[in-house]
Amino acid sequence: MTDKTKEQNPLSLFEFWPGSVFYTPIVLYWIIMGLRYRDLSVATAANPRIETGGLCGESKSSILDMAGPIAREAIAPYRVFYNGPTALQEVLDAMDDMGTTFPVVVKPDIGCNGTGVRLIADRAMLEHVLPLFPTGVALLVQELITAPIEAGIFYIRHPHEEKGRITSLTYKEAPLLIGDGTSTLHELVMQDPRMSQVPQLYLPRLEGQERSVLTKGEKFPLVFAGNHCKGSIFRDGRNDITEALTKRINAIMTDIPDFHFGRIDVKATSVEALRRGEGFSIIEINGVGSEAIHIWDRRTTLWEAYRTQFYHYRQTFLIGAAKKKEGWKSSGAFSMLFSWLKQRRLLSSYPTND
Template sequence: MTDMTTTLDHRPPSPAAAPTVSAFEFWPGWIFYTPVVLYWIVLGLWYRDFSLPTAANPRIETGGLCGESKSSILDMAGDVAREWIAPYAVLTTGDNDLPRALDAMEKAGLSFPVVLKPDIGCNGTGVRIMRDVDSLRTGLAAFGRNVAVMLQHLIPYGHEVGLFYIRHPDEAEGRITSLTYKEVPHLTGDGHSTVEELIHADARTRLVPHIYLPRLKDRLRDVLPLGQSLPLVFAGNHCKGSIFHDRAVDITPALVARVNTIMRDIPDFHFGRIDAKAQSLAALRRGEDFQIIEINGVGSEATHIWDARTTLRDAYATQFMHYRETFRIGARKRRDGWKSSGAMTMLRSWLRQRRLMASYPLND
């Protein structure tokens, strides 16, 4: 039998190694998250503050629950942490945004290709690859005016991972509670089937064609040559079609030590997920050769729950544990004098984020 570690270091695992999808993987969000919301309400009553988790990362707007600026979190990084973050630049769309974007790229040491994405958003919405000046012009125009966007170095590493990190204020060292490998699904041409036919024939994509078809609308009638591979998504997000694998086995003391060194250099950050790309999983286990794409706060989740092998019971146990920790950390920060954002601030931030996301273009 092929060793899974070796397999993931070089290519995606075989579809036969796990179920195609889990029983709950593509449930409507309101169904899956209702028990989580009810649990949040119970904890809010217990701690007498429904917004207490926002104090877990008190220097971030709403603690990173919603509406926060991605760049503002990365901006807090000290010299040590900054070395592990992919270079980026920020600008606001509007008049002359192309020359301003090119100037910002030059100052940040960026060159094409780069990733263009909204500074406020989630779930990979609006994330696109810009390969040249013309695509950047088109990409900026696709966003509304007066929208903050980021341009970030396109990390050449092939393994995208999500690492969930928790460090209690009274602890010098934090821990990694989840490590997820994000696989980009591919179609392989047979020389006669169209892209649309291949999507409907694949064991996984045929179950959720609505995720892939809109993004590939200009290529649905294309016939891929025999053996040619077509990636179906760029953004490493579950709801956008990426496939997630639980890789807790790769959480090593060396990796935990490295992540602690990085995250302690971000003031008062205690809870969230680090999205990164690694040169290989072997290097990641050594705590080497990876770059951080973004750092998410209390609104993020341990994405290994979307591994097709995860049971519903384990998924909820994971969700409940993590949200319980946000309340515990928020309570400790409250005793230190920090304040939570308040329910109305949470609501306003969520509404603003929702309004912005509705205006963003389709992601790559």
């Protein structure tokens, strides 16, 4: 495939393949590596202080809570609460404690792929959204970071290394509909070269507004959560990995005890500031289950995607094995399965994300 063809294609060959198809070689690779190390869960020891190393079922807040003063300064303020009769007041009190006002973000403490992430504009919306979550489930309220650039930064540091490295940088773009004064929202989706190929991701988000017409130039955001499977567009930004950014990320991640492998999701004021290692806030830290998401750039080939996946999973097995030699334990296959089932059950109970 030529570079010109890549630019013309709105989707890559495999971008929206069913997970059961795309991930089958990766699952087989995981099994082979597990047999080699005589432990199918050895990779979970890569971040041994986190449940399953962050593969599945882990609490997002438990990772953030481990942050030392350097890392804490970079993390967007958040608080944890449990949904129930007093949740509304708990959120309002937490906002006062953080010194923030609406809008805020509410999201599950245990989640995946942005499921259940909601942008809360005001108290009335908060009162509407909270009952959509199960009673007793742990949720986070987090200050909304309005910086325009969202990115995923993949970080790896082996136990014997003082300094880690950034292996992936990906920009996340929220798709927008821009009105022409005549077309309905449904028509705008179907006229878009990319959206029209995966309308099942976007049309349900119109929520009964399919026939609404935007004025010329008016913008209608379709996705808030920066997740590819929910409709966000990913752009490979590895050319913007700099020594300054690596130094800053390393200082932050070494301030989280025994964290060696995962992706840091950030909001930044600009690409230039990010390149300088400045002007960004961390909104989430993901462990062993996270991906180097530049593979979802439409220009990525299938071979490049698998090569990236195999490389990263090999690193987590190497790190996990090294941590086990230090005396840490892996989660065990049954515990890993239990955590996955717990996460799957919770995901099915959350409302659709924004």
